[in-house]
Amino acid sequence: MKFVRFGESGKEKPGVVDDQGKIRDLSGLVTDITGDALGGKLSESLKHVDISTLPLAPEGARLGPCIAQVGNFIAVGLNYADHATETNAQIPKEPILFNKARSCIVGPYDDVVLPPNSTKSDWEVEIAFVISKRASYVSEDEALDHVGGYFICNDVSEREYQLEREGQWVKGKCCPTFGPIGPWVVTPDEVGNPQDLSLWLEVNGERLQNSTTRNMIFPIRTLVSYISQYMILEPGDIVTTGTPPGVGLGMVPLRFLKRGDTMKLGVEKLGIQEQRVI
Template identity: 80%
Template sequence: MKFVRFGRPGAERPGLVDSGGRIRDLSAIVPDITGAALGQGLAARVAGVSVDNLPLVPEGTRLGPCLGNVGNFIAIGLNYADHATETGAAIPKEPILFNKARSCIVGPNDDVVLPPDSVKSDWEVELAFVMSKTASYVSEADALSHVGGYFICNDVSEREYQLEREGQWMKGKCCPTFGPIGPWLVTPDEVGDPQDLALWLEVNGERVQNGSTRTMIFPIARLVADLSRYMILEPGDIVTTGTPPGVGLGMKPPRFLKRGDTMRLGIEKLGEQQQRVV
């Protein structure tokens, strides 16, 4: 199933993409699309409903972030070997973890706002997932049973904040609007193998990233198992899993976002996003 959230910022309502690609209002069935709702059998409840009888959402209605009530927003750094190489970093021997702020989350087609003194804001198409079950010290074999769905994340990053200022990477990862997610949250049964998805990103119509989740250094099962050693993962926690090569930092010369640019990005089976840079 493909779940969505639609409406004004801060007042999004739950929805479902029907077989014809139209959005149906799920407000009568569930208050919101959350990790907890997924873990409590939301997909099974919706499967027992006549979708054609659900109200249609008017075309052109804004899509909000595909998940509500987000807990932790965890990110994985340098999880594609060729991306590590293009940035001049060593290939990690175990997952690199950092945080993004929940306050940076926006809808898939909302504007991305450059910080006033930004000079090196960059793009990163990534596969993200949400936890639907609590995970603590889980095995890789059992890890994916704790995942409630998958979606696209654009891990927008200010490289000067991230790499040239003192402290941790999260300085360049948490600015408002630096976390577009969606358009859909797709359930695992519809995604199939999350390690076999094409992903891409264009800037002003030019394809700059073109990769596959097959080339992740640490697959999602390993990430869940590894994270659960260091923290309790809870329903509603989201993890964005790293980006393939083609970021602006790795270009020669480097290329960064400027006002008026447009980013368009997608992942196989998970839809597309498009953001204007302002």
């Protein structure tokens, strides 16, 4: 199933996408779309509900971030070998982990705001997932049992802040609006194999990223298991898994986002995002 949150920022309601692609209001059945709700078998309980009888969301309603009550926002760096190569970085022997701030999360069609004095803001299409069951020291064999759903993340990054300032990558990863997620979170049964999905990104209609999750160095089951060796993953934690080649940092000459640009990006089975840069 595809779960969504709609409405003005801070007042989103939970919804589900019906067979005709229309959004149905779930607020009479569930408080919100959270990791706990997904772990509570929300989709199983809805199998006994005629979704077509639920109220429709208002036409043209804004789509908010697809997950509410996010805990940790964990990201994986350089998880595609050809992306590492294009940015002159070593191919990692273990997953590179960093954090994005929860405060950077926005909806899939919200504007992306360039930080003051930014000159090197960049795009990154990624597949992300939400934890729905507590994970601590889990094996790869059981890792995917802890995933409640998958969605798109645009890991927007300010490269000067990330790479040219002292300290860790988080400086370039946490600016407000730098974490669009959605449009919806898709349950694992509908996604199938998360390591066999195409993903792409366009800037102003030009396709710059075009790859497949088959090319990830560390697949999602490995990431869940690996991260759980260093921290407890709780329901509501989200993980974005790295980007393929085609980012502005890897281009010759370098190319970065500017006011008025439009980013459009998609992951197979997970929908499409679009953001205007302001």
